[in-house]
Amino acid sequence: MATVNIGSLKFNWKGAYNGSTAYAIDDVTEYNGSSYICILASTGNLPTNTTYFQPMATKGTDGTDVGTTLTTQGDLLYRDGSGLQRLAKGTASQALLMNSGATAPEWGNLSSDYVKISESTTSGTPAALEFKTTAQSGELDFSTYSRYEIYMDYVTHTASSNDYSNLHLRYLDNSGNSISSGNYFFINNAGGIGGSSDNGGRSQSEIRLTRDYIGKQSGRSQMMHLTLHDMTNTSYDKNIFCRMYGNNHDGSGGTPRQDITGGFYASTAAMSGVRVYFSDGNFVNGIKIRTYGVK
Numbered sequence: 001m002a003t004v005n006i007g008s009l010k011f012n013w014k015g016a017y018n019g020s021t022a023y024a025i026d027d028v029t030e031y032n033g034s035s036y037i038c039i040l041a042s043t044g045n046l047p048t049n050t051t052y053f054q055p056m057a058t059k060g061t062d063g064t065d066v067g068t069t070l071t072t073q074g075d076l077l078y079r080d081g082s083g084l085q086r087l088a089k090g091t092a093s094q095a096l097l098m099n100s101g102a103t104a105p106e107w108g109n110l111s112s113d114y115v116k117i118s119e120s121t122t123s124g125t126p127a128a129l130e131f132k133t134t135a136q137s138g139e140l141d142f143s144t145y146s147r148y149e150i151y152m153d154y155v156t157h158t159a160s161s162n163d164y165s166n167l168h169l170r171y172l173d174n175s176g177n178s179i180s181s182g183n184y185f186f187i188n189n190a191g192g193i194g195g196s197s198d199n200g201g202r203s204q205s206e207i208r209l210t211r212d213y214i215g216k217q218s219g220r221s222q223m224m225h226l227t228l229h230d231m232t233n234t235s236y237d238k239n240i241f242c243r244m245y246g247n248n249h250d251g252s253g254g255t256p257r258q259d260i261t262g263g264f265y266a267s268t269a270a271m272s273g274v275r276v277y278f279s280d281g282n283f284v285n286g287i288k289i290r291t292y293g294v295k
Helices: none
Strands: 012-016 027-031 034-038 053-057 076-079 084-087 095-098 105-108 114-121 128-132 147-153 167-172 184-192 195-204 223-229 238-248 255-265 273-278 288-294
Touching: 084 105, 128 147, 167 238, 223 273
Parallel strands: 012 027
Antiparallel strands: 027 034, 034 053, 076 084, 095 105, 114 288, 128 273, 147 223, 147 288, 167 273, 184 195, 184 255, 223 238, 238 255
16 A cells, blocks of 8 residues: 655645755745746756756745825925836925826926916005016016016005095006106096086096095995006007996995996006006005916
């Protein structure tokens, strides 16, 4: 009767391959990440020698250590043509875009024909509000946008008398100085309860945006929408459009009014911005201002 060796009924794990170890049939060893089973007893033959060993479990492809690829908070992981890559975090307000070759993501600024440039709120009681080009440390950049839309809410103000106080506009030259020459032309159509009337100005020292419109009485809710065309162009006059709505102070508590003003400065010189101010009084604290660029 044949003798059965009970100890040979299971694989015999021998650990990492050692060239000086004598391997018997069914011994299992590890070599370069794969495991091999001995099929013919030998010493000094590598497990890759198929005369003496057969693969038992072959090592797979090494993966990328994500922990060493992503090194900074905010990094992103993506795959290029060769494997996983790190995209370093972008800066504030940037968006994730596809590169020009459509092969990989990148950070960039969104481009649109209508973009919100800034939002701010007045503090104190400023005598004027100025909207300037970037060259004058402002927020307007006419090399990118041909037109700007400016919105102001709650344009109430403080005045030194009970007289009406109109809102005026002047252009700023390239040095940021307010221009008060007689080259302003405008027409203002103001309407309210009881009728409407036109008021035009030729060869004036400023453009009057409102006609007997905003009075001393506080707590009046006003809205202004001012449109500025390309002021750096030297081929044509500088145009503005303004629309305002709110309450004026007429001694009986106020009436709703709407002003629509169109005007221009008769000069082809490049301008750096505009200055908006009251004929009598200051702006108040907390006026919200939003600026949008239009291509």
